[in-house]
Amino acid sequence: MSVDSTLVVGSGLVGTGIARHLASAGEAVTLVSRRRPVLPPESYGARWDALDATDAEACQGLLDRLRPGRIVLVHGPSDVTWCEDHPEEARAAHVAVAGTFAALAPGTRIVMISTDNVFGGGTAHNTESTPVSPANAYGRAKLTAERALLTNAPRAVVLRVSLVYGHEPADAGKWLNFFAACAHGLQRGERIEAPDDHWTTPVLLDDVAEVTAALLHAGHPLPPVLHLGGPDRVTRAEWATVIARALGVPTGLVTPVPRARTRYASRPVNACLTSELLADLPATEKINVRGVREGARVLAPAFAGTSAV
Numbered sequence: 001m002s003v004d005s006t007l008v009v010g011s012g013l014v015g016t017g018i019a020r021h022l023a024s025a026g027e028a029v030t031l032v033s034r035r036r037p038v039l040p041p042e043s044y045g046a047r048w049d050a051l052d053a054t055d056a057e058a059c060q061g062l063l064d065r066l067r068p069g070r071i072v073l074v075h076g077p078s079d080v081t082w083c084e085d086h087p088e089e090a091r092a093a094h095v096a097v098a099g100t101f102a103a104l105a106p107g108t109r110i111v112m113i114s115t116d117n118v119f120g121g122g123t124a125h126n127t128e129s130t131p132v133s134p135a136n137a138y139g140r141a142k143l144t145a146e147r148a149l150l151t152n153a154p155r156a157v158v159l160r161v162s163l164v165y166g167h168e169p170a171d172a173g174k175w176l177n178f179f180a181a182c183a184h185g186l187q188r189g190e191r192i193e194a195p196d197d198h199w200t201t202p203v204l205l206d207d208v209a210e211v212t213a214a215l216l217h218a219g220h221p222l223p224p225v226l227h228l229g230g231p232d233r234v235t236r237a238e239w240a241t242v243i244a245r246a247l248g249v250p251t252g253l254v255t256p257v258p259r260a261r262t263r264y265a266s267r268p269v270n271a272c273l274t275s276e277l278l279a280d281l282p283a284t285e286k287i288n289v290r291g292v293r294e295g296a297r298v299l300a301p302a303f304a305g306t307s308a309v
Contacts, residue, residue, distance in 0.1 A: 004028060007066060009053050010074035011037040013176040014113055014164055014208060018072055020044045021209035030066055053097045063104055070216045071101060073112040080138045084266050087137035091144060098145035102152035110156040111215050118143045121268025127276045128225050135268035150224050157215055157222045162229035162273040166205030167302040182240045183303040186249045196237040196256035198264050201229030201272040204295040210287055218283035229273030232291040239292055246296035247303060
């Protein structure tokens with residue numbers, strides 16, 4: 001590989017989505033993770049290498065071999081509940097990787113995907129100038145990783161994203177996003193309990209990938225921290241109802257419940273992001289970030305008929 005290539009560290013929903021977007025544009029992409037991704041990177045024109053990104057020596061060897069011109073960090077455990085139960089392990093994983101790549105590739109354009117959980121949830125709209133106050137162990141780990149990266153990598157950018165959603169197949173086992181879990185459950189006629197007191201600004205995976213690609217290739221200086229949330233501020237219960245309508249299933253299957261009764265109890269009440277900066281950047285000013293209704297219409301055909309799978 002060469003300076004014209006991109007390295008994506010992390011092969012979960014977001015990492016794979018970014019790698020697919022870059023590869024579809026003809027870019028040379030290597031995706032790295034401990035385990036082989038469920039979707040083979042070769043199927044969309046990328047390649048995969050095994051890497052324990054917490055091993056600094058292994059990271060050095062990889063960078064020496066690939067010499068990528070751009071790096072995307074989508075690393076570390078992202079299950080908020082798991083991180084709450086294992087705070088030190090979560091912090092160590094997130095911070096070690098960010099610090100390693102900042103030290104080994106300080107002059108490289110690095111985009112690190114971060115989270116709305118760096119905020120406490122007391123504000124309806126969190127912008128880049130809103131004071132941080134992590135809501136949970138995951139948010140604390142990500143915030144510390146942000147600082148480890150930005151301290152030593154002057155061309156790095158932290159892109160905090162709100163609730164990312166996209167398609168996942170019915171046989172994926174554990175779905176990584178709320179939309180997919182709702183869609184597959186609704187298609188099977190299951191009742192979906194969703195909080196009516198947990199506000200989010202969901203953002204479509206394809207839009208996250210497009211914005212990330214634009215930042216990687218921006219030929220101008222970028223702010224160190226940027227936010228990316230969707231244009232709609234909705235509760236999870238409202239969003240689940242939108243999904244049901246897009247799929248053509250009864251909206252009565254959605255049951256609004258208090259956040260405290262769900263697995264989202266440790267999330268901030270307002271997991272919402274708004275950007276004061278993104279729309280004014282030359283690289284991203286023309287990107288249309290879609291709302292939940294348009295996003296549901298885009299994804300609905302991929303979920304149609306999956307109840308029988």
